[in-house]
Amino acid sequence: MAVGARRGSSYVFLVPAFLLYTAFVVYPLFTGLTYSFFSWKGTLRAGFAGWDNYAGLLSGAFLDQLLPALGHNVLLFAGTMAVQNTLGLVFALALSRARRGKRALQTMFALPYLVNPLVIGYLWTLLLSPAFGPVNALLKPLGLAMPWLGDPDTALPTVVLITTWQWVGFPMLLFSAALGGIPQEYAEAARTDGAGSWQVFRRITLPLLKPAMATVTILSFIGSMGTFALVYALGGSNGAPAGATDVLGLLFYRTAFASGDVNAMGTSSALAVFMFTFIFGSTLLLERVLRRKA
Amino acid sequence: MKAAAVRILLWGYAAFSMAPLVVMVLSSLRPTGDIFDQPLGWPTGFGNYAKAWTEASFSTYVVNSAVVVVCAVLLGAGVSLLAAYPLGRREFRGRSALAAYFVSGMTLPAHLGVLPLFYLLESMGLVDSLTGLVLVYAAGSVPFNVFVLTAFFRQLPHELDEAASLDGAGPFATFWHVMLPLVRPALATVVVFQFVPIWNDFFYPLVLMRDETKLTLPVGLTHFFGQFQNDWGTLFAGLVMTTIPLVVLFVLATRQIVAGLTAGMNR
Numbered sequence A: 001m002a003v004g005a006r007r008g009s010s011y012v013f014l015v016p017a018f019l020l021y022t023a024f025v026v027y028p029l030f031t032g033l034t035y036s037f038f039s040w041k042g043t044l045r046a047g048f049a050g051w052d053n054y055a056g057l058l059s060g061a062f063l064d065q066l067l068p069a070l071g072h073n074v075l076l077f078a079g080t081m082a083v084q085n086t087l088g089l090v091f092a093l094a095l096s097r098a099r100r101g102k103r104a105l106q107t108m109f110a111l112p113y114l115v116n117p118l119v120i121g122y123l124w125t126l127l128l129s130p131a132f133g134p135v136n137a138l139l140k141p142l143g144l145a146m147p148w149l150g151d152p153d154t155a156l157p158t159v160v161l162i163t164t165w166q167w168v169g170f171p172m173l174l175f176s177a178a179l180g181g182i183p184q185e186y187a188e189a190a191r192t193d194g195a196g197s198w199q200v201f202r203r204i205t206l207p208l209l210k211p212a213m214a215t216v217t218i219l220s221f222i223g224s225m226g227t228f229a230l231v232y233a234l235g236g237s238n239g240a241p242a243g244a245t246d247v248l249g250l251l252f253y254r255t256a257f258a259s260g261d262v263n264a265m266g267t268s269s270a271l272a273v274f275m276f277t278f279i280f281g282s283t284l285l286l287e288r289v290l291r292r293k294a
Numbered sequence B: 001m002k003a004a005a006v007r008i009l010l011w012g013y014a015a016f017s018m019a020p021l022v023v024m025v026l027s028s029l030r031p032t033g034d035i036f037d038q039p040l041g042w043p044t045g046f047g048n049y050a051k052a053w054t055e056a057s058f059s060t061y062v063v064n065s066a067v068v069v070v071c072a073v074l075l076g077a078g079v080s081l082l083a084a085y086p087l088g089r090r091e092f093r094g095r096s097a098l099a100a101y102f103v104s105g106m107t108l109p110a111h112l113g114v115l116p117l118f119y120l121l122e123s124m125g126l127v128d129s130l131t132g133l134v135l136v137y138a139a140g141s142v143p144f145n146v147f148v149l150t151a152f153f154r155q156l157p158h159e160l161d162e163a164a165s166l167d168g169a170g171p172f173a174t175f176w177h178v179m180l181p182l183v184r185p186a187l188a189t190v191v192v193f194q195f196v197p198i199w200n201d202f203f204y205p206l207v208l209m210r211d212e213t214k215l216t217l218p219v220g221l222t223h224f225f226g227q228f229q230n231d232w233g234t235l236f237a238g239l240v241m242t243t244i245p246l247v248v249l250f251v252l253a254t255r256q257i258v259a260g261l262t263a264g265m266n267r
Helices: A003-035 A052-057 A060-097 A102-114 A117-127 A134-142 A152-167 A169-180 A184-192 A197-208 A210-226 A229-235 A248-257 A264-290 B002-028 B032-037 B047-054 B058-089 B095-106 B110-123 B130-154 B159-166 B171-182 B184-200 B203-208 B217-227 B232-266
Strands: A038-041 A044-048
Touching: A003 A038, A003 A264, A003 B058, A003 B095, A003 B110, A003 B130, A003 B171, A038 A052, A038 A264, A052 A060, A052 A264, A060 A102, A060 A152, A060 A169, A060 A210, A060 A248, A060 A264, A060 B002, A102 A152, A102 A169, A102 B002, A102 B232, A117 A152, A117 A229, A117 B002, A117 B217, A117 B232, A152 A169, A152 A229, A152 B002, A169 A210, A184 A197, A197 A210, A210 A264, A229 A248, A229 B217, A248 A264, A248 B203, A264 B110, B002 B232, B032 B232, B047 B058, B047 B232, B058 B095, B058 B130, B058 B171, B058 B184, B058 B217, B058 B232, B095 B130, B110 B130, B110 B203, B130 B184, B130 B203, B159 B171, B171 B184, B184 B232, B203 B217, B217 B232
Parallel strands: none
Antiparallel strands: A038 A044
16 A cells, blocks of 8 residues: 555544534634624624724623622632632541541542532522521521522522532542652651641641642632533522622623623623633633742 | 541531432422421332423433433544544644644633534524534534543554554554454543533533423423422422433443453453
């Protein structure tokens, strides 16, 4: 067989994947980018708009939705770091001392994250229902019944708790793996030098966990920024109650498909590009700050 | 003393972690009236499942989801397998550029292209069609699949191709008779990793599907929740039915993957 023919056959293998991926992933993404620079009348392109659509994102009416939504994403991230990832670290440390049942425990902690976020959202809506839900039924005798998702003040913290319940097994597994990689000798050496267990944790374990923490932080950031199905199930596409759980993903969905604005395609495409730039840029920044060698 | 505290913390949280799922399963087996009387209690029967399956068209949703997931995973894995073979094992011009082109898709936010995608599918008559969803999911799975499979092809011993070509096998025969049997474990990994996100995906069908008879489970679930708002027993049954296929997959897949890996080693 001729060498040329053999080489040519390589391309034959590549054609189906290339066509599929180019048509349904790459082409829509780049077309979406160009959409954001045109003004639109429904689905008709009305003319080059330059940066107008982006300026529109920062105009009064839209900004009043954009800022709270972005703020809620950031609060979700902060809440996830404070509650979910702290608990994940505590559990990983506890698990490293457990002698029996490690596997069973890990499985039980991790099981909720296999479940569809939409199912999680609806399940908790029922469980936390103020009138008929089992959670308040259990808490009422203790005088701890709460409005949970029903009150704008408690709705977002409740979302943080639900996210924590679903995902805590994930930082736990990452931290467990990192703890497993720290040689026992370090702690032993420190103890012979008279270090207490807090000092061992503070001066040895914690610094060695830094890479794992960076990974957990970055993945939590991307997860918190992209949340959609869970909040949709909990509060619908408007982020009920009273927009208290509105996030960027919901705002994008409403702008693109439910706003009734003639320029919806321009505005939502600009919003999509803004979201991508913001999330990608922040991730790179986090990456640089967190992975810096001290 | 301290060890006891650690054990209580861990097993206590494990119980908390499992409790909502246990309540979900128990409640799905109780009539709605009982749930409203007494939020927690023991199961009494399967009536809710029958109702969700027939009255709430869960049967339709489950069949649609199964068809879409199976076709998309097979199509995505198939085209990626073909592409990964030359990318991982053969020399040709533009190989590294093409590999980078495919893999860069892992970092691209595919959801942001949803509007053009909608109009593209509309122009092809594929909005509101399961075929459209299959194409979108299969295409979306290409970057990850190509990445994993290329790496796998690359680490197979080089003598294999040489032996095959000495025996007079062309690239297609080599691919089919020599490579395909060897990549089965990697293929199992790819299939399992794509199954879950596609089964769970909510965004694309929310945007692309309107026809009630063509909905997949996640969007079907949102309609179902509007429709059966006050029938909690049926709601719980629907949630369990959406979750069970994934549990089954995980039970089956762990064995499948382990079997595949060991089979690969014995060769």
